[in-house]
Amino acid sequence: MKIVTIVGARPQFIKAAAISRKLREQHEEILVHTGQHYDYEMSGIFFDGLDLPRPKTSLGVGSGSHGFQTGAMLKAIEDVLLVERPDCVLVYGDTNSTLAGALAASKLCVPIAHVEAGLRSFNRRMPEEINRVMADHLSNMLLCPSKTAVSNLAAEGISQNVHLVGDVMLDVLNWAKQRVGANQSTILERFELSKQGYLLATVHRSENTDEASRMSSILSAFDAIDEPVVFPVHPRARKIIAEMGFRPKPHVRLIDPLGYMDMVTLIGSARLVLTDSGGLQKEAYWLGVPCLTLRNETEWVETVEAGWNVLVGSDLSKIVDAVNSFSPPDSHPVLYGDGAAAAKCVDLLGIGPEPMALAERAEYAN
Numbered sequence: 001m002k003i004v005t006i007v008g009a010r011p012q013f014i015k016a017a018a019i020s021r022k023l024r025e026q027h028e029e030i031l032v033h034t035g036q037h038y039d040y041e042m043s044g045i046f047f048d049g050l051d052l053p054r055p056k057t058s059l060g061v062g063s064g065s066h067g068f069q070t071g072a073m074l075k076a077i078e079d080v081l082l083v084e085r086p087d088c089v090l091v092y093g094d095t096n097s098t099l100a101g102a103l104a105a106s107k108l109c110v111p112i113a114h115v116e117a118g119l120r121s122f123n124r125r126m127p128e129e130i131n132r133v134m135a136d137h138l139s140n141m142l143l144c145p146s147k148t149a150v151s152n153l154a155a156e157g158i159s160q161n162v163h164l165v166g167d168v169m170l171d172v173l174n175w176a177k178q179r180v181g182a183n184q185s186t187i188l189e190r191f192e193l194s195k196q197g198y199l200l201a202t203v204h205r206s207e208n209t210d211e212a213s214r215m216s217s218i219l220s221a222f223d224a225i226d227e228p229v230v231f232p233v234h235p236r237a238r239k240i241i242a243e244m245g246f247r248p249k250p251h252v253r254l255i256d257p258l259g260y261m262d263m264v265t266l267i268g269s270a271r272l273v274l275t276d277s278g279g280l281q282k283e284a285y286w287l288g289v290p291c292l293t294l295r296n297e298t299e300w301v302e303t304v305e306a307g308w309n310v311l312v313g314s315d316l317s318k319i320v321d322a323v324n325s326f327s328p329p330d331s332h333p334v335l336y337g338d339g340a341a342a343a344k345c346v347d348l349l350g351i352g353p354e355p356m357a358l359a360e361r362a363e364y365a366n
Contacts, residue, residue, distance in 0.1 A: 001027040003349065004086040004110075006077065007055070008034035008097030011169075011279045014260060015092045015115055017050035018171035018342040024053070026350060030084050034073045034097040035060040050172070050260050063235075066096060066127055073100035081108050088113055088349065091139075094132035102135040113349055115168060117142035118149025119278075119299040126207060143345050145336050148301060165344040166337015169279060173286055174339045176264045185265040187258070191230065193269070199227055199323065200270040202277050204234035208294060214314035215240055218294055221319035222252045222274075229274075230266065232257050272323060281309055285335060290328045292319065302335050 003023065007016050016031070023029050033055035059076040061069055077100055081089065089105035091098045092115045105112045114135050121129050136142060136153060144150045145167040153162050188195070201222060208214045219241070222229050229252045233241065241254070248254060258266070264283070267273060273284040276294040281303055284291040291309045303309035307329040312318045 001088070001350065002030065002084065002086045003027055003088045003090055004030045004032055004081060004084055004105075005090045006032050006034065006097055006101035007092065008061075008073070009093075009095045010257075011277075012092040012095065012097065013050060013052060014172050014279065015168045017052040018168040018175070019090070019115065019345055020052060022342045022346040023349070026346065029053075030057070030080075030086065031055040032077065032080055032101075033058045034077070034100065035062055070096045070100050070103075073097060074104050077101055077104040078108065081105060081110060086110060090115065090349070091135060092116060094119065094128040094135070096127070096131065098135050099131040102138040106138045111140040112138055113141040113143060113345075114139040115143045115345060116145055116149075117162070118144045118146075118151075118153040120149075120152045121297045121299050123297055126205075128205075141348065143341075143348065145341070146302060163344070163348055165348070166339070166341035167282065168341040168345065169282055170286060170336055170339045171342045172260075173264065173283060176261060180261055180264055185262050187262040187265050188269060191253070191255070193228070193230065193266075195269045196271045197228065198270060199225065199229045199272045199274060200266050201229050201231045201274040202234065202280055203231075203237050203275070203294060205276040205295070206236070208276055208314060209234075209236045209240050212240075212244065216244065216246075217314045217316045218319070219244075219246050219248070221316045223249045224316065224320050225251070225323050227251065227271070227323070229253065230255065230270075232263070232266075272326070274319070274323075282336065285309065288332060290326055292322050292326065294319070306331070306333055306335065308332070 005016055007013055020029060031053055035058055057080055061072045081104055088111045089101055090113050091101040102112050117136050119132055123129055140161060142153060142162045143165050144162060150162055150164050203218060208218060231252060231254050233254050267283050267289060268287040270289055273280055273289055273291045274294060278299055281291050281293055281300050285303045285308050292312045293309055294314060296311060296313045298304060298311060310322055310326055312322050
């Protein structure tokens with residue numbers, strides 16, 4: 001079976017790392033990197049740290065508006081599919097790469113499998129929400145990380161070929177923890193950090209970076225915190241920070257993006273994580289680190305219900321108060337599966353959905 005996998009952003013590299021290792025034991029995989037995160041710090045470094053195979057095709061789309069980026073990727077992915085004639089296209093998450101991959105495959109009648117299906121913020125102002133809803137409704141196989149995701153799909157009338165598999169990011173995290181144990185990261189020593197002696201912060205979602213008032217409030221909160229704050233800066237955020245003329249106080253350390261292994265070490269050793277990233281909310285939970293989410297809603301509601309994640313939005317006083325007062329409960333329930341999601345996904349890919357005959361697809365494309 002030939003499968004084209006579409007990746008383009010950091011969380012997708014992480015998820016694909018888990019599935020690609022299993023997938024290539026049984027099937028042929030064509031890894032396509034759209035270039036949505038196009039510089040080395042946001043893409044190449046993650047390939048290096050995750051033992052993910054280098055992509056066969058790099059589209060090099062780069063940054064731009066949502067319409068430009070999605071349109072450029074749609075055309076380029078279609079060209080790849082017409083050459084490769086895969087039996088299935090595999091997409092991940094909720095980025096523009098996800099939507100472009102799903103659209104290109106659906107127009108060529110190539111079956112689509114969506115990993116991390118069924119997540120909802122119920123905020124249609126988020127570009128990611130539009131991407132994930134569209135991808136789910138185009139997909140032939142929906143691979144869900146939680147019971148909530150399955151219920152969300154059922155509420156939208158999607159109940160066929162829906163599978164609860166757990167979260168593949170847990171597979172990767174468990175693998176990484178073993179690697180970190182054998183080859184200890186030196187990130188704490190390099191930045192002269194002590195365990196539990198700093199906060200880790202990330203900001204990258206457009207709802208924060210594209211709204212000056214929200215971004216300014218978040219940065220002011222970082223300044224007002226009376227503890228070291230380590231802030232690996234996403235390129236989008238760095239551009240906004242430069243335009244705002246923000247000069248952080250000495251305890252706020254703006255650093256370049258890091259590889260996955262270094263990030264796992266930084267998360268696990270932090271006293272607290274502040275983030276608008278869905279992936280970091282889960283990684284913090286699995287590593288037993290409390291999290292403040294810099295958004296007004298989250299798709300990972302289970303972490304909030306468990307008491308380990310608090311939604312603080314961009315409100316300065318709410319962020320600072322939570323940093324000073326938030327303490328998680330003693331209980332820490334198992335969330336998002338048993339760390340074997342990748343194997344379940346690959347098993348399901350091997351038995352369906354039934355692909356359309358190549359000849360029929362070729363006729364359709366013409």
